[in-house]
Amino acid sequence: MKPETDARITDTRKKILDLAEALMLSRGFNAFSYQHISAELGVRNAAIHYHFPKKSDLGVALIERYCRRFERFTQAQAELSPSEQLEQYFELADRYFGQQQICPSGILSAELQTLPDDMRQQTQAFVALMRGWAADIVRRGRDVGVMHYPGSAEGMGDVVFAAMQGALQLARFDQQALQSVKLQIRQLLGCQ
Amino acid sequence: MKPETDARITDTRKKILDLAEALMLSRGFNAFSYQHISAELGVRNAAIHYHFPKKSDLGVALIERYCRRFERFTQAQAELSPSEQLEQYFELADRYFGQQQICPSGILSAELQTLPDDMRQQTQAFVALMRGWAADIVRRGRDVGVMHYPGSAEGMGDVVFAAMQGALQLARFDQQALQSVKLQIRQLLGCQ
């Protein structure tokens, strides 16, 4: 009966978000239902609706959390070198892969046409964040002389971002594809 | 009453496949129903089930058609130079983009976890085809001296394939992303 043991900290809302996140990244937003969450959580369907009245509310909350998390992620490694930042991004992808998941921007853009309007706008903001960050890394990498590539930093950032998103999807068929793409990007950037 | 005028050629089965293809590439396989097709076609729902008893039959037929079409596509340009072949692949992506669609391998790998088994296997074969072809182009490009890149042809092929798949998804938010990625890939390969 210690106050630490009754896990008040982990409230239902957060559990819902965590479960929804895992479901979205493996099955897609349209392909999971409130039933999937409530069954796993041991509550009734309507409990989910209490926290997130519409499914799009849940979706928007998910993407907002991604944005916040991603901004914390980039801020936390603002002091790292560009090549270290690139490796951090690769590790992020490894984590998704380890859980049979794909990139959130990947699933969201694939399903974009069927997403509710509010989710679509949030997705756009999230993709812009990730895209801008990839461009930042390779721009600063070239500025400090550790990365070398032709063309613009925006173009190279887009290639890195798109290739990693594609690689996570490719990795669903061939486990080695992710490693292969990571290695090739390092070589294309001339770092390591 | 000429025998040519009563368009017997365009049979329902092909119309179903064409409509299903467009729906899958824009909405995804799980997000379209037989209703979508039958309403557009002016027939009843069960008419679709006559041609494709299960939805997975329709899905498998779709991917099989992709495989056949893609093999014809690659055979037709076997004589072209590697850089011309690359441009042909880019034009393929442009066509998808022009119809607000994404790459079939993109949507199928995103939805993979929710696809029926037979579709999953077909998808794997299709992805292997496209992936092998991308590697072939850059391998032959390097062999004849018009493309230059570090690392293996397989790695570079994977990057090109994954980047183009990702670029089509990115292009749903920013129209210029596709052009940007295409240009950057050309520059990375040192051709043009």
Added chain:
DNA sequence: GACACCTTACTGACCAGTAAGTAGAGTCGC
């Protein structure tokens, strides 16, 4: 007694899939 956080119980929409019937066109025996 007010509020947060659930519950039970329900609605209406949509979905894949099935069963049975039918219209028309082609084929065969005679």
Added chain:
DNA sequence: GCGACTCTACTTACTGGTCAGTAAGGTGTC
């Protein structure tokens, strides 16, 4: 050249399941 048969390509009518979403009630806590 005509009825009987058969096959293709549908139709109508239905089932059972899943879904998001709602309304109203309960329960514990402050």
